[in-house]
Amino acid sequence: MKILTFSTLFPNTEKPGHGIFVETRLRHLVASGRVDARVMAPVGWFPSSNPRFGEHARLARVPRAENRHGIPVLHPRYPVLPKIGMNVAPLLLAQAVKPAIGRLIDEGFDFDLIDAHYFYPDGVAAAMLARHFNKPLVITARGSDITLLPTFPLPRRMILWAARRADHVITVCNALRDEVVALGVDAQRVTSLRNGVDLQLFRPTERVAGQPFTLLTVGHLVPVKAQELIIGALPLLPDVRLVVAGDGPNRQMLHDLAARLDVSGRVDFLGAVPQAQLRAHYGAADALVLASSREGWANVLLESMACGTPVVASRVYGTPEVVAAPEAGVLMAERTPQGVADAVAALRAQYPDRAATRRYAERFSWDDTTAGQLALFDDILNRRLRQPSRAFAC
Known part of the structure; x- marks a missing residue:
């Protein structure tokens, strides 16, 4: 046809x-x-x-x-x-x-x-x-x-x-x-x-031992993605660092917020990252965090899981259909900095086997x-x- x-x-x-x-x-x-x-x-x-x-x-x-x-x-x-x-x-x-x-x-x-x-x-x-x-x-x-x-x-x-x-x-x-x-x-x-999800492009990588617990967020820096909630959670997570992959109109606001909360030293802004290079960042992170107010079907969640990295995500629209098992990750109880921090803590308390997270993603070819x-x-x-x-x- x-x-x-x-x-x-x-x-x-x-x-x-x-x-x-x-x-x-x-x-x-x-x-x-x-x-x-x-x-x-x-x-x-x-x-x-x-x-x-x-x-x-x-x-x-x-x-x-x-x-x-x-x-x-x-x-x-x-x-x-x-x-x-x-x-x-x-x-x-x-x-x-x-x-x-x-x-x-x-x-x-x-x-x-x-x-x-x-x-x-x-x-x-x-x-x-x-x-x-x-x-x-x-x-x-x-x-x-x-x-x-x-x-x-x-x-x-x-x-x-x-x-x-x-x-x-x-x-x-x-x-x-x-x-x-x-x-x-x-x-x-x-x-x-x-x-x-492209299971060939997104797959587990070798990880470096001894790194601090690292959160990753991937997406345009726009209001709907609400990366400010993740940065706002960092004072509640003193041993955690955050990597931000993406660019957009909220970038300066997010930089200013990190400085105001005195967490700039724990936030790394990468700018826009080509999709082919995201695998390395997913693999290096301990969890992907998505705090969006609206999502249909967020591809970044499956991309992260395919790399063996579980997720923390807001409970909006199609996201509960993606994050539907403990090995996939944790859904936030509320979309606030406290809600992000609590969900990250819950994930760390019962951190899934990364191989199980990959197997979960394999259901979504x-x-x-x-x-x-x-x-x-x-x-x-x-x-x-x-x-x-x-x-x-x-």
Whole structure:
């Protein structure tokens, strides 16, 4: 089958870690030998690649087309309107991408199905495009697109519109599936297919004896990830050090907090770390800590476990589905510095065998997810063949 993966959440030469979970799932799907894929990963338009424009300049340097792991990827530009653009973003995205999809079809890739990721604006735009090109559509919900964006009235209506017009909705955990159904989508049209972990890339490493107990946190330094709770727990954990892998707008605030709490000497800020280099950091740590206020399915949890490192995590959305056994780690009783400290202490008191943690992670290969996608796509395309005159309703 030929599929078009559509999402603004996809890696590129300038941001190789951006949306890597979408790329990883697609790579495993293509590796099945049953799928030929192209990727439409739009990038916000900006007029200059001059470095003085920072993040915007980086996006301007993204190539119009590239090949990633043997999969052709196109990066058409779309307009981004600050402040006022949220409500019109799906329409702007769809209109900007429509000519690129038309050219792709004219050049011979007349795909069978659109595989869209993240509901807003991507999924809504994909629903518009699917109707225009008369193609089946599957949208994958991944986290804040369902747990946060529906709190805004117009995005909520558009998300529901797209979900009802999609042939099927995939969620990355059961908790998100419940949220989608609660929005008003027929439960029969929503399937949970959790993310997997690359067990070859993430595997145990040799450890150095005699090191202080080390916590690791991995993720963008943004409010939702709440790394300040982990730093805030360090005064309660006097013999513990923390390694922070990631970058983002909260970096200076976190530096200042560490200084104010007099724990700077025990906090190491690594900045952004390429995924291929994370294995060494997971392996060197005694525990990964994730204090997020929202998560769909946090890939870093399984990556850490695959390296033999147990986790401490907040009890939000899909995380209890990932951390579901003592060898996996401990869930916090509360999202506070005290809650982090108590969970770390509980983990240390009954620290699991690292080989058992690895074995737990091995239950989460990508095989089941790939099989689930193939079965779902086959069913949608077979139904389409039986109803050749079907058109998308307004």
